[in-house]
Amino acid sequence: MGIDSQPLWLTFKLAGITSILLLVIALPIAYWLVFGKFKGRGVVEALIGMPLVLPPSVIGFYLLLAFSPSHWFGAWIEEWLGLRLVFSFPGLVIASILYSLPFMVYPIRAGLQSLPVSLREASYTLGKNEWQTFVQVLLPNCKPAILTAFVLTFAHTVGEFGVVLMIGGNIPGVTKVASVAVYNEVEALNYPAANEYAMVLFAVTFIILLLVYSINNRLLRVRQPA
Template sequence: MDPEPLWLTLRLATLTTLILFVIALPMAYWLAYSRFKGRSVVEAIIGMPLVLPPSVLGFYLLLAFSPSRAFGQWLESTLGLRLVFSFPGLVVASIIYSLPFMIYPLQAGLQSLPASLREASYTLGKSAWTTFFKVLLPNSKSAILTALVLTFAHTVGEFGVVLMIGGNIPGVTKVASVAIYNEVEALNYDAANQYALVLFVVTFLILSIIYTINNRLLRVRHPA
């Protein structure tokens, strides 16, 4: 078994999770606390990757990234970037694909905090910025953990989008899920089994560890 696809999956999932966390934090804050017109539309757009088949997303991304179309052409001429068939392209696609998995838990976590927490901080003269980082976030550890893990796991399990825009290049876009698909196609069930088993065990371990930690966090907050 060639470990490269597994390594690639790990890199993709880690990068996607980190970048998405930074992007999602302000969005979740905004969605949790502000009331504005067109809010339902914004929420619907964020939730789209949850329900759209990955093939739809992959198809549109393929067209968008293609250098023969307006957006892809613009990317190439101004930034010298070609996202189709490239690792950065997979990262961008994964960020879109996993967006709701990061935002929803964060938003729900922030919304579940009692308003008195924020109000107390404000009356003590703390800014919104300090309140967010020193009061709200430390009280949302469980939600943050859930968001990070769901995003990571969802990116590990990504297949349809990668297949559509990746081009199956070894070491660049051939992630573990695609490698499994290839081995099955080549009737090489042993290799497919090995990749599949590694993914199976790794995801099981990650989820178990996270749930253990999460349960402990909850017990601290609500002691029995």
């Protein structure tokens, strides 16, 4: 292959780390949205859904402001964790987590909502607390939803462009991911290289989605009553 593979590697590293961290963050959020007793659920849901409708550049712009060392948040992170979030890989991860939040939260929330109430209640009457019920009863019965959420998040992060460009820029090996590399090659009129990056992204994401849907179909078929 004639192209530098680093942007591809960076893309999948970013997508993998983002998806794993986001899964950990999204599970309690989804549980809380479905079963929590609180007011203002609508506000929280709307905020989580914002990345679906806002231009990535808007999110990227505000994150750029917040992450910058002249802003209190950026200054605080830099002071306490020694991390500079603008134009850095950790910054990209945080931005990706925020940007892909609905892709992880919504499918898991839908999966939890689709379970019969009696499953949870049966577990309670069998002496199990909320945590045991969540881990041993609810999650195993949401496997297809969790798989879908994970893969959608992964694929969505692979496809990120605007947010990355705004807060990450284009630093080789640090923030230059494949989607940005495609853009650069096209700007340089280097179409064959752009094509190679694009093809790899296309093929990999297609195979991932194909795998997920076939696994999900099988899982759903097992759950059908005999």
